[in-house]
Amino acid sequence: MTHSLNTVFVDSHIHLYDLFDLELFLDHALQNFQDAARQLTDQGAGTYVLFLTQSAKDKGIHRVRSECEENAAQKRWKFDRTEEADSFRAVSPGKGKIFLLPGLQINTAEKLEVLALGTAQAIPDGLSAEATLASIRESGAIPVLPWGVGKWLGRRGALVTALIEKATFPHLFLGDNSGRPGFWGTPRHFSRNPGLKVLPGSDPLPLPSEVGMAARNGFHLHWELDEKRPTESLLTAIRDARSELKPFGKRERLLSFLRNQFAIQWQNRRSLSGAGKLSQ
Numbered sequence: 001m002t003h004s005l006n007t008v009f010v011d012s013h014i015h016l017y018d019l020f021d022l023e024l025f026l027d028h029a030l031q032n033f034q035d036a037a038r039q040l041t042d043q044g045a046g047t048y049v050l051f052l053t054q055s056a057k058d059k060g061i062h063r064v065r066s067e068c069e070e071n072a073a074q075k076r077w078k079f080d081r082t083e084e085a086d087s088f089r090a091v092s093p094g095k096g097k098i099f100l101l102p103g104l105q106i107n108t109a110e111k112l113e114v115l116a117l118g119t120a121q122a123i124p125d126g127l128s129a130e131a132t133l134a135s136i137r138e139s140g141a142i143p144v145l146p147w148g149v150g151k152w153l154g155r156r157g158a159l160v161t162a163l164i165e166k167a168t169f170p171h172l173f174l175g176d177n178s179g180r181p182g183f184w185g186t187p188r189h190f191s192r193n194p195g196l197k198v199l200p201g202s203d204p205l206p207l208p209s210e211v212g213m214a215a216r217n218g219f220h221l222h223w224e225l226d227e228k229r230p231t232e233s234l235l236t237a238i239r240d241a242r243s244e245l246k247p248f249g250k251r252e253r254l255l256s257f258l259r260n261q262f263a264i265q266w267q268n269r270r271s272l273s274g275a276g277k278l279s280q
Helices: 022-040 061-070 129-139 154-166 208-212 230-239 254-271
Strands: 003-014 047-054 078-081 088-092 096-107 113-117 142-146 173-177 198-201 217-226 246-249
Touching: 003 022, 003 113, 003 142, 003 173, 003 198, 003 230, 022 047, 022 061, 022 088, 022 096, 022 208, 022 217, 022 246, 047 061, 047 113, 061 078, 061 088, 061 096, 096 230, 113 129, 129 142, 129 154, 142 154, 142 198, 142 230, 198 246, 217 230
Parallel strands: 003 047, 047 096, 142 173, 173 198
Antiparallel strands: 003 217, 078 088, 088 096, 096 113, 113 142, 198 217, 217 246
């Protein structure tokens, strides 16, 4: 088997919105990964992975599958299939490669967001949080409760607390993202259950300016990634209690945070009479 014995850098929460140019998106992701590798490893190199957490508003790994089938000669990025049905290798000749793995973002009946890392199998929105987490586990994917601005407050915050306090590793993970401003402290929920691990990711917003956010935030670990079956290999690594998952990346600055929140709220108001609210 082909393995990469080095540091694996992972962004666990990525949306590939239609408004993002795919090649520009990958250019930025590769640059962000390489910047992180130069800062954190002696050789300045690593294996790079994006989990495309598809929601109702983006096509995720299905868009990559279409690109792989076309693989136009004039494009700078080339897409290769692995031995898995839903994982791909994106290669920029002479510059680097990124593994693109499947994932989902699901909205529960309680209006919580839950991630399923490692599957493209459909899991419907609108189930209870408990049923959603059970469905994710049954699919073989990793369930993640991702932090979001204002989404762990009130009744939803109480539900998150209850889910965290009764969970055991590796049946639940928590998620952090670069949208949490640097001036905010660590969410108190993260300390509710020390046995649970946190999987950071970038979680870009559906704004043109966010095309460069991929791989700006994530985690890294030492692992022999099987390049032929990267999803299976990485899920094994994440579930391994011995794996040390270390965060990397930058937090949002105050002005950027305020600008993005204003832009999202403005688009939400404009879309009330159309296709519905945009997700933060």
